[in-house]
Amino acid sequence: MQETNSGGAASLVPYGPLSVSDRLAKKVLRNFKERVIELLLLGAAFVSVLTTVGIIWVLVSESVNFFDNVPIWSFLTDTMWTPLFAEPRYGILPLLAGTLTTSAVALVVAIPLGTTIAIYLSEFARPAVREVVKPFLELLGGIPTIVYGYFALMVVIPLLQLLMPELSGFNMLGAGIVMGIAIIPYVSSLAEDAMRAVPMSMREGSYAMGATRLQTAFRVVFPAALSGILSAYILGISRAVGETMIVAVAAGMQPNFTVNPLEPAQTISAYIVQVALGDLPHGSIGYQSIFAAGLSLMLMTLALNLVGHVVRRRYREAY
Amino acid sequence: MVSVATMRMSEQAAAGVALQTGVASGEARDPNSPDTAVRNGNAVPVKASVENFSFYYGDFKALKSISMPVHEKRVTALIGPSGCGKSTLLRTFNRMHDLYPGNRYEGTIRLHPDNTNLLDPAVDPIEVRMRIGMVFQKPNPFPKSIYENVAYGLRIRGERNRSVIDDRVREALRGAALWSEVEHRLHDPATALSGGQQQRLCIARCLATQPEVLLFDEPTSALDPIATASIEELIHELRDKVTILIVTHNMQQAARVSDYTAYMYLGELMEFGETNQIFVNPKRKETEDYITGRFG
Numbered sequence: 001m002q003e004t005n006s007g008g009a010a011s012l013v014p015y016g017p018l019s020v021s022d023r024l025a026k027k028v029l030r031n032f033k034e035r036v037i038e039l040l041l042l043g044a045a046f047v048s049v050l051t052t053v054g055i056i057w058v059l060v061s062e063s064v065n066f067f068d069n070v071p072i073w074s075f076l077t078d079t080m081w082t083p084l085f086a087e088p089r090y091g092i093l094p095l096l097a098g099t100l101t102t103s104a105v106a107l108v109v110a111i112p113l114g115t116t117i118a119i120y121l122s123e124f125a126r127p128a129v130r131e132v133v134k135p136f137l138e139l140l141g142g143i144p145t146i147v148y149g150y151f152a153l154m155v156v157i158p159l160l161q162l163l164m165p166e167l168s169g170f171n172m173l174g175a176g177i178v179m180g181i182a183i184i185p186y187v188s189s190l191a192e193d194a195m196r197a198v199p200m201s202m203r204e205g206s207y208a209m210g211a212t213r214l215q216t217a218f219r220v221v222f223p224a225a226l227s228g229i230l231s232a233y234i235l236g237i238s239r240a241v242g243e244t245m246i247v248a249v250a251a252g253m254q255p256n257f258t259v260n261p262l263e264p265a266q267t268i269s270a271y272i273v274q275v276a277l278g279d280l281p282h283g284s285i286g287y288q289s290i291f292a293a294g295l296s297l298m299l300m301t302l303a304l305n306l307v308g309h310v311v312r313r314r315y316r317e318a319y
Numbered sequence: 320m321v322s323v324a325t326m327r328m329s330e331q332a333a334a335g336v337a338l339q340t341g342v343a344s345g346e347a348r349d350p351n352s353p354d355t356a357v358r359n360g361n362a363v364p365v366k367a368s369v370e371n372f373s374f375y376y377g378d379f380k381a382l383k384s385i386s387m388p389v390h391e392k393r394v395t396a397l398i399g400p401s402g403c404g405k406s407t408l409l410r411t412f413n414r415m416h417d418l419y420p421g422n423r424y425e426g427t428i429r430l431h432p433d434n435t436n437l438l439d440p441a442v443d444p445i446e447v448r449m450r451i452g453m454v455f456q457k458p459n460p461f462p463k464s465i466y467e468n469v470a471y472g473l474r475i476r477g478e479r480n481r482s483v484i485d486d487r488v489r490e491a492l493r494g495a496a497l498w499s500e501v502e503h504r505l506h507d508p509a510t511a512l513s514g515g516q517q518q519r520l521c522i523a524r525c526l527a528t529q530p531e532v533l534l535f536d537e538p539t540s541a542l543d544p545i546a547t548a549s550i551e552e553l554i555h556e557l558r559d560k561v562t563i564l565i566v567t568h569n570m571q572q573a574a575r576v577s578d579y580t581a582y583m584y585l586g587e588l589m590e591f592g593e594t595n596q597i598f599v600n601p602k603r604k605e606t607e608d609y610i611t612g613r614f615g
Contacts, residue, residue: 205459208413209472209524210449219471224462 059298062291066090069285075292081255081271083286090289092296094257098172098265099297102247103240105176105261106183110236113180114187115229121188122195123217141185149249152178157250164262170252173261179246187236194228195221227315234308238301244269268297365431366391366532366562367412372426372438374407374416381407384426385588387581389532391431394554394563396577396594398570400609403583405566409534412437412564413451414444430531449476452525453534457541458517460509460524465492465501468509468520472528487527494560495523496553515546522553526561533557535565539572551576570610574598582606 067075070090078091117137121130157174161167198221206216222229244267252264253274266274272290280286367389374382382404389395397405407416414437416422424438430450437447460468467474469488478484488505492498497519501512509520518538525533535554539547554563554576567573573580573594580597582590582605590597590606601607 199459201455201457201459202461204415204418205455205461205521205524206471207418208415208448208453208455209475209528210445211471211475212445215475219475220461226462 056298059291059295062288063295066285066288066292070289070292079257081266083275083280083289088286090285090292092268092293094255095266095268095271095293096296097257097259098247098251098255099241099267099269099300101259101261101265102172102176102179102243102251102267103237105173106180106240106243107233107237109177109180110183110187110240111233114184114232114236115191117184117188118191118195118229118232119217119222122192123213123221137185137188140181141189143182145182145243145245146249148178148182149175149246152246152250167262168252168264170250170264171262172247172251172265175247175249175251176261178250179240179243182243182246183236183239186239187232190232190235191225191229194225194232197228198224227312230311230315231308234304234311238304238308241300241304242269242297244273248273268293272297363390363393365389367431367437368429369408370427370429372408372411372424372428374404374411374425375423376407377421381586382411383586385583387588387591389562389564390579391562392559393578394558394565394576395579395581396573397564397566397581397583398568398573398609399583399589401568402585404586405581405583406536408583409536409564409566410453412532412534413448413453414438415453417444449528450530451532451534452528452530453536454518454521454525454538456537458514458521460512460517460520463509464506465509465512465520466505469523469527471524476528488523491523491527492520494526494557495519496549496556497523513546515542515549518542518546518550519553522550522557526557530561532562532564535563535567537566537568540568547572570598570612582609584609 075090075092077093078089079093080089080091081094082089117133121133125133152174153170156178157167157169157171160171160174161169167173202220202224203216206220211219247267248270251267251270253266253270254264255271256263256265258265271293275287275290365388369385369387369389372382372385373380385408397408399405410416411424412428416424426438428437429435430437435442437451461471463471466488469491470484473484473487478487489498492501497516500516501507501520509517512520518541522533522538538554539550542550551572554565557563558578565573565577577594580592580594581588582597582601582603584605590601590603592602597606598610601610607613
């Protein structure tokens with residue numbers, strides 16, 4: 001008993017020769033380092049938050065100036081967008097019609113093709129085939145959109161003119177088709193990821209029932225991956241709505257209140273490009289109109305993202 | 320009374336196992352008993368016979384020259400330690416291995432009465448799977464309603480008549496002891512069911528197409544004891560209607576549900592016989608060691 005008592009506090013510490021205060025000091029240092037690293041990580045996360053907040057602030061504050069001069073009601077209902085005229089009119093509808101028409105054409109191309117590619121790559125392609133096709137798809141996604149724009153103007157529209165001789169040199173159909181091709185990689189790769197995430201046990205269950213590959217792909221894997229596939233579509237729509245260079249180059253630059261894809265028209269994003277090129281003096285109402293247009297565009301993509309969120313939750317399958 | 324078919328392993332493998340289990344090799348082996356002999360009982364007809372069956376994953380020989388009968392409208396359990404090849408053998412019966420590249424079959428599995436060799440490359444695996452249903456380790460209902468899950472097999476077979484499908488779905492759900500629980504919510508998603516209910520739904524899914532053989536791959540390993548008991552009871556009831564093969568890790572389960580038991584070890588069939596005989600009076604020391612829990 002005496003022996004153990006005289007051993008002192010140090011001998012009770014089972015590890016290391018450090019005294020209690022030494023170990024406390026180490027702990028303080030360690031906590032400090034942890035705090036610093038945590039703050040750095042938080043800062044990195046805040047870069048994106050602050051950027052978003054900054055953009056919204058600029059858009060809203062500049063739009064407020066614009067709406068001081070142009071009533072919001074006429075902005076939303078006027079069917080003319082003529083900022084360069086002596087008597088300028090600012091109705092967003094023609095730009096909105098252009099944006100929605102080109103996006104619709106793009107989706108008619110991208111959704112069926114993107115889905116087909118995804119089903120093929122996920123359920124049918126042999127690994128060797130997939131290894132060839134996937135890099136090409138990624139390459140397609142990496143081509144700058146300005147290149148697509150000239151591809152539309154120099155190749156696709158002339159081809160369309162062979163079919164429809166009276167088609168104008170700029171039109172929403174050609175721009176929309178090429179825009180559809182440009183977003184195929186986004187749709188197909190996300191949809192493919194969603195289908196590959198369906199567990200093998202689900203496919204085995206279907207095969208064990210005597211199903212063919214086609215039946216398994218369409219009746220089991222596709223519905224199981226539906227939530228991911230729908231979010232792929234919504235991402236595709238967001239990209240189509242915000243897409244700029246292809247439509248700026250190939251769809252024409254006249255605001256035109258029409259949903260006929262055979263006609264030329266301007267989209268919201270293309271209008272912003274036009275003003276940014278310097279057609280309108282800095283500080284004028286016309287210049288400020290790009291912020292109102294930009295705000296409309298942002299609200300549209302925000303709405304799409306919200307729809308996407310709801311869809312993902314609604315169709316999520318627990319497997 | 321049913322006579323018992325007993326399998327013996329080859330010389331070389333006997334030495335290997337003996338080394339592992341510390342038993343001297345060469346004893347208790349009947350040199351006159353050929354590997355392929357299937358001395359099945361006269362009273363119980365054989366639904367399928369495995370003859371000299373070997374299986375390869377690439378270069379790895381996972382199953383070595385297995386021969387055993389599967390008796391009609393009886394439950395046959397495959398037991399053995401992890402990696403012994405019991406699931407591999409089970410998944411051969413519906414050609415699941417065809418889904419993955421690099422797998423190879425040798426030998427035959429004949430399905431009676433038509434004597435079709437299930438492993439014949441000329442036999443369409445889809446035809447095989449139409450005759451042999453399978454219930455998996457983890458319940459895997461499809462992302463559809465309860466009704467559509469059970470109707471799946473009928474739909475892929477091209478059945479369009481609504482009243483026929485309705486009848487078969489009801490019958491299958493009754494057969495799987497699930498009807499009373501889901502009767503009023505047939506169009507709810509199947510994923511809303513509990514684990515045990517999902518597994519019974521998977522059984523109903525198979526029953527709807529009236530398979531000749533049902534394969535169970537550790538059907539209760541993901542379930543709680545109450546759900547396990549209900550599945551075991553169900554297997555007991557199904558025994559009169561369909562031939563059942565079940566892989567299980569749980570020896571009590573094998574003893575409870577099966578009529579015949581095959582003990583496998585390292586890709587070989589060590590012993591096959593009536594469950595009573597295997598559990599009460601195993602012929603081989605290795606079987607006894609495994610069953611009494613001394614190893615595995």
